[in-house]
Each structure stands twice: as structure tokens, then as C-alpha cells.
Amino acid sequence: MTLQEAVSARQEELLRTLQESIRIRSVQAPAEEGCPYGPGVRRCLDHALETARGLGLKAVDMDHQAGWCEYGEGEEMVAVLGHLDVVPEGDGWSFDPFGGEIRDGKVFGRGSMDDKGPTVAALYALAAIRDAGLPLRRRIRLLLGTNEETGSQDMKYYRAHGGELPVMGFTPDGEYPVINGEKGIVNMTFRRTYAQSGAVRIKRIGGGSAPNVVPAHARAEIVCPPELAEQWMAAPAEKLRVSETADGMLVEAEGVSAHGASPQEGENALGRLVRALTALPLAEDAGAAVCFLAEKLGMETDGAALGAALRDEVSGPLTLNWGTLEGDDTSLSLTVNFRYPVTKTYEDCGPAVRAAFEGAGFTLEREVHKPCLYIPQSSELVQTLLRVYAEKTGLPAAPKSIGGGTYAKAIPNVVAFGPIFPGDEVREHKPDEFIEVDKLMKNAQIIAEAMYQLAK
Ligand SMILES: [Zn+2]
Structure with a gap:
């Protein structure tokens, strides 16, 4: 037989x-x-x-x-x-x-x-x-x-x-x-606290459901004078929706969901949101945190601004997805999920990502690494x-x-x-x-x- x-x-x-x-x-x-x-x-x-x-x-x-x-x-x-x-x-x-x-x-x-x-x-x-x-x-x-x-x-x-x-x-x-x-797959959760005073403040901010999914929606409740809210409502940026609230405005950003392993196939709503919020006169370190996120993550998917861009012949580029954000008037916490090429190591990218966040006042709260x-x-x-x-x-x-x-x-x-x-x-x-x-x-x-x- x-x-x-x-x-x-x-x-x-x-x-x-x-x-x-x-x-x-x-x-x-x-x-x-x-x-x-x-x-x-x-x-x-x-x-x-x-x-x-x-x-x-x-x-x-x-x-x-x-x-x-x-x-x-x-x-x-x-x-x-x-x-x-x-x-x-x-x-x-x-x-x-x-x-x-x-x-x-x-x-x-x-x-x-x-x-x-x-x-x-x-x-x-x-x-x-x-x-x-x-x-x-x-x-x-x-x-x-x-x-x-x-x-x-x-x-x-x-x-x-x-x-x-x-x-x-x-x-x-x-x-x-x-x-x-x-x-190789790395999930990092960062947290940062901030003080806010002044007329324009973050009340609540967030979006995303999991580290390995590109968020399709993100929103921020902003405390601000009615004139500012009206100004934003009159001319919202692309894929942004602005509505008035009792003490300011609600800014909602739209993106396109995708799997975290191929973030370049989506559009990150969180990135779009924080980029828009950089135009607000947010005071002190809340403003600095938003600017950092807009500059270093934004809608980028290759980790370049964080100093973590990598690539190899066999498996292509490092990909990075900003999966979640959750914050209020005193702190925010977020997760990034990045995947490095098969012939590279954690040492080639992990420390750079960590250093960039820590340099901006964030603390690494949790990290999970699955080697390639x-x-x-x-x-x-x-x-x-x-x-x-x-x-x-x-x-x-x-x-x-x-x-x-x-x-x-x-x-x-x-x-x-x-x-x-x-x-x-x-x-x-x-x-x-x-x-x-x-x-x-x-x-x-x-x-x-x-x-x-x-x-x-
Ligand atoms: Zn199975």
C-alpha cells in the first residue's frame, strides 16, 4: 500500500x-x-x-x-x-x-x-x-x-x-x-500626565479598539470659548466633524480601518485628530503632548519620525500602528504596535521608540514582545x-x-x-x-x- x-x-x-x-x-x-x-x-x-x-x-x-x-x-x-x-x-x-x-x-x-x-x-x-x-x-x-x-x-x-x-x-x-x-511584533503602552490651565483644554480624548487595528474613528472633547468652536465649525479640516458642546466643542476624525500588520492600507483617525488639534492654543504640557503625537506618530506607518525605520529584502519595511488612545484632562495613555523585519532584531528599533517617548515625558507602562x-x-x-x-x-x-x-x-x-x-x-x-x-x-x-x- x-x-x-x-x-x-x-x-x-x-x-x-x-x-x-x-x-x-x-x-x-x-x-x-x-x-x-x-x-x-x-x-x-x-x-x-x-x-x-x-x-x-x-x-x-x-x-x-x-x-x-x-x-x-x-x-x-x-x-x-x-x-x-x-x-x-x-x-x-x-x-x-x-x-x-x-x-x-x-x-x-x-x-x-x-x-x-x-x-x-x-x-x-x-x-x-x-x-x-x-x-x-x-x-x-x-x-x-x-x-x-x-x-x-x-x-x-x-x-x-x-x-x-x-x-x-x-x-x-x-x-x-x-x-x-x-x-517581530512589539506592543508598547505609554502614559503621560499633564497639567492644564487656560481657556482651551482637553476634556476627553480617545479612539481605537485594539493595538493591532488601525482606528477608524477618534474624538476629542475640548473646553474652549464659543467663538473658537464657531470658527472650527465654520471651516472643519478634511474628514473632521466639529460640533458645539455646553463648554466648547467636540472634534471627531474619520479614518479607514485596516489590520495592524498592514497599517499603510488604512488611515489612522487618531493621527488625523491630533494633527488637527495642534492648531489649538493648548497650554503647557498638554499642548506639548499633542504636538509630540502629531509629529512622531501622526499618520505615519513606518516609524521613521521615531527613528525606528527599518527594512530588509525578505520581509520589507518595519510597520507601525498607533492603535489606541485614551485620555482626560490630566493624563493620556496610548498603545503602539510595531512589526520589525525578519532579519532585524528588537534592539534595532525598540530602544529608539522607547527613547523618543520617554524624551517627551511619557512612561512605558507595559510592553509585549514576540520575536520574529x-x-x-x-x-x-x-x-x-x-x-x-x-x-x-x-x-x-x-x-x-x-x-x-x-x-x-x-x-x-x-x-x-x-x-x-x-x-x-x-x-x-x-x-x-x-x-x-x-x-x-x-x-x-x-x-x-x-x-x-x-x-x-
Ligand atoms: Zn488557528
């Missing part, structure tokens, strides 16, 4: 297991005894491990934080990293989000694509390698994650508690062909995955770098490989999430061949 035949022979079981898995609502919930990510996630992990044991694979539950199953012999291990937790179903479904219904050649349900479908496909791919009796010189381990959607604490736990690290691996939780570069990921195209891992993909699909295979982060960052020596093919409709995290049966099986074939090629 060839590997391809062995995978095909498992199709019915694979579908049934995926349906069972989808029917378990594995959305993160408050921790309970034995359920660090809630009972649904635990049940889904148990289900996957029981299925693996039923297939004759070695299966291990690591304190209900994560699990793994393994096949083969050898000193070294290659890994496939999948996850069983899902995001909440949300509204707008025309199918039962936890029904696992198969209709018109598609399996519907939360997690069908992200990431239960590919994970169950990997489980049967592993069984198929055993069925086909292929000789291996490395072990193959399928890591069953349980917390990808809400912080990847599962893999932190795995690493911190002696979980073996692979010499190479991939996660079918991104897209094809191969994502071999992911920019880069595995060169010439590596055995990337070469092998590209070759398998090209052979199985007949499609062109070139690796790519992205500004977003995938699960690959959770485990060393891992890149994102599948499950989404170029041009596919992407319904992850949306209503009516589905995976086509034929693409699910295509994934199982690709995953099986990639596992085998990496481990043989």
Missing part, C-alpha cells in the same frame, strides 16, 4: 472524527480542576487522545495543558503542531456551528478549518504512515495544542515542563505554500515542504514572509504550512466556517507526505 492509498483508505474515519471533534464546543472558559482552559477544551483534547490510542499510536496528556501522539523510532523528532481550541461561534450562522454537518462536499462548523480539520487530518496522516509500513529515521510527533486562540499558554507550558522540541516541524494553521518569515521567526528558503525544512507542495498540487511554490504571527512562533524550528490554498475563501473566525472534503483530504495527503519526507 502506498502512502497515498493509506491516507485515502482512512477518509471515512477521518471525517467522522472531525465531526465528533467539531461537536465539542472547545472555546476557552474559566479554569476548573483538571481543565486549565475550561471543560470543553479538555473534552476535545481527551477525544483526540482517545482517537490516537484507538489508532494504535502512543498518546500523552501533558497535565491537560497540551497533548501529543507519536509514531516511529529515532533520536530526533519532527513535529506537526495543531490546535483543538476554537474561537466563539459568534452570530450569523446558517448551520449549527457545532453540528459538523456535511453538505455539498463541505464540512461546516467552528474549527473545521481552524484548526480541527487540519489537526485531525494530521492524526490520520500519522496513522497512514504506520499503515504503509514506511521506514523512518526520526520520530513524528503530532502536538495537540489547546490554547492557540487565546495566548498559546499551552505551548509555553509544554516548553517549560520539558516537552521535547523538534529538529524541524510545521503547523497547518496558516496557509500554503510556506510562511518562513514572520515579523525566520527559517531561510535554503533550509532542509523549507526546501522539503516546498517540494512536497509543488508535487502534490502542481502549483508554483515560493515561500513568503508576513507581518502577522502564526502558531509557528510557539515552538522553535517550526513554520506555517497550509491548510489554506491560494485563492481559497477564508472563513476562519467567521460564521459558516467550513472546509471542503476534497481539500481536507488534499491536506491529509500533503501533511502525510511532508511528515514522511522530513522523517525518512
